[in-house]
Amino acid sequence: MNGPDVLIVGGGLAGLACGRELARRGVAFRILESADAVGGRVRTDLVDGFRLDRGFQIYLTAYPEGKRVLDLPALDLRPFTRGALVRFGGRFHRVADPRSEPLGAAAALLNPIGSPLDKLRLLGLYRAARREPPDAPTADRTTAAALAAAGVGPKLVERLFRPFLGGVFLERELETSARFFRFVFRTFAEGPGAVPALGMQAIPNQLAAALPVGSVRLGARVRAVRRDGVTLEDGEALGARAVVVATEGPAAARLLGAEVSDLGSNGTVTLYYAARVPPVTEPILVLDGEGRGPVNNVVVMSNAAREYAPPGRALVAASVVGVPPDAPDELDRRARAQLVEWFGPGAREWTLLRQYRIPHALPAQAVGRLDPWQRPVRLRAGLYVCGDHRDNASIDGALTSGRRAAEVVAADLVKETD
Numbered sequence: 473m474n475g476p477d478v479l480i481v482g483g484g485l486a487g488l489a490c491g492r493e494l495a496r497r498g499v500a501f502r503i504l505e506s507a508d509a510v511g512g513r514v515r516t517d518l519v520d521g522f523r524l525d526r527g528f529q530i531y532l533t534a535y536p537e538g539k540r541v542l543d544l545p546a547l548d549l550r551p552f553t554r555g556a557l558v559r560f561g562g563r564f565h566r567v568a569d570p571r572s573e574p575l576g577a578a579a580a581l582l583n584p585i586g587s588p589l590d591k592l593r594l595l596g597l598y599r600a601a602r603r604e605p606p607d608a609p610t611a612d613r614t615t616a617a618a619l620a621a622a623g624v625g626p627k628l629v630e631r632l633f634r635p636f637l638g639g640v641f642l643e644r645e646l647e648t649s650a651r652f653f654r655f656v657f658r659t660f661a662e663g664p665g666a667v668p669a670l671g672m673q674a675i676p677n678q679l680a681a682a683l684p685v686g687s688v689r690l691g692a693r694v695r696a697v698r699r700d701g702v703t704l705e706d707g708e709a710l711g712a713r714a715v716v717v718a719t720e721g722p723a724a725a726r727l728l729g730a731e732v733s734d735l736g737s738n739g740t741v742t743l744y745y746a747a748r749v750p751p752v753t754e755p756i757l758v759l760d761g762e763g764r765g766p767v768n769n770v771v772v773m774s775n776a777a778r779e780y781a782p783p784g785r786a787l788v789a790a791s792v793v794g795v796p797p798d799a800p801d802e803l804d805r806r807a808r809a810q811l812v813e814w815f816g817p818g819a820r821e822w823t824l825l826r827q828y829r830i831p832h833a834l835p836a837q838a839v840g841r842l843d844p845w846q847r848p849v850r851l852r853a854g855l856y857v858c859g860d861h862r863d864n865a866s867i868d869g870a871l872t873s874g875r876r877a878a879e880v881v882a883a884d885l886v887k888e889t890d
Contacts, residue, residue, distance in 0.1 A: 484512020487718030489874025516671030534663030586628030699854030
């Protein structure tokens with residue numbers, strides 16, 4: 473048969489990781505990507521000299537799979553401060569990591585975000601997360617239940633964990649599986665969050681650059697898949713010995729039908745503003761500890777990576793949990809009113825650069841959805857699936873899933889030829 477052994481549907485992180493591992497094993501493949509560039513949900517747009525990631529995203533430097541497959545120094549990662557400013561009672565209160573800011577952490581013991589005992593329990597949570605990995609054979613429960621079982625008081629949950637984890641899970645009720653919470657909490661504790669100097673799209677670009685020339689076909693939208701090939705939207709049929717569907721969850725469910733369940737989606741909206749003066753002077757996460765919204769968290773991206781904004785300007789990312797029904801202009805009005813309350817009248821002069829409304833930003837991970845921690849990537853002989861909906865809803869989950877699919881495909885192809 474002419475053509476590649478394997479067709480990979482989707483050029484996001486999972487598809488690229490799958491291709492990387494197949495190339496390492498000497499298996500011929502081609503990635504079919506419907507968009508005009510690789511990356512999937514991890515894309516960066518250039519707008520008036522600003523770098524706008526499609527939705528606020530960060531890379532956690534302690535991701536285990538990322539350490540395996542990415543050249544992290546080449547990404548020129550720029551870290552965020554390991555702490556947060558929490559808005560509560562009309563003021564900002566600093567919550568600091570005692571390992572990087574021992575004096576700040578000591579001072580924060582007396583702020584109203586939680587009791588001193590609650591803050592000391594954060595260290596206990598970290599130790600517990602390290603002792604009990606996310607795939608431990610224990611009964612799953614919600615993150616809210618896990619925090620309560622650890623003795624974390626309601627003030628710290630409402631004022632810190634709800635906005636912080638709400639921005640990670642993209643749901644503020646903390647109904648997400650405690651398995652994912654343990655993974656996230658341990659990963660945050662072991663290393664800071666960061667962004668590549670040239671935007672999050674530097675991650676998929678690096679993966680794609682290492683693939684064999686001609687292995688990625690852009691603008692190729694797949695209409696149907698089968699175990700020995702695919703059909704494109706224009707009717708073109710492509711054959712292969714195996715097909716890997718490496719799309720986001722809803723698209724995988726559409727292509728594969730009953731063979732893959734759509735887990736549901738958590739969405740977000742990110743509003744990017746251009747400011748002449750940054751509202752804070754460091755790359756720190758600012759959280760809505762009052763729960764008044766609509767903005768859940770704010771970061772000045774250009775404080776972390778100067779390359780995100782042109783000289784003399786600052787890039788402010790304001791993120792909303794979920795996708796509210798407001799028209800874009802109305803959401804901007806409500807968000808800006810909140811930002812003026814937080815940062816003063818100067819926020820009225822900020823220029824809205826773009827508003828990203830992303831209904832499927834992450835697969836929902838309710839209790840039981842991560843049992844097992846890794847779901848099968850082999851559907852049947854010749855047909856495979858990968859993505860963050862097969863591992864966990866993170867960059868690391870997508871990378872891991874793609875590599876796992878490639879390992880299984882390569883092994884099956886060897887058996888087929890024996």
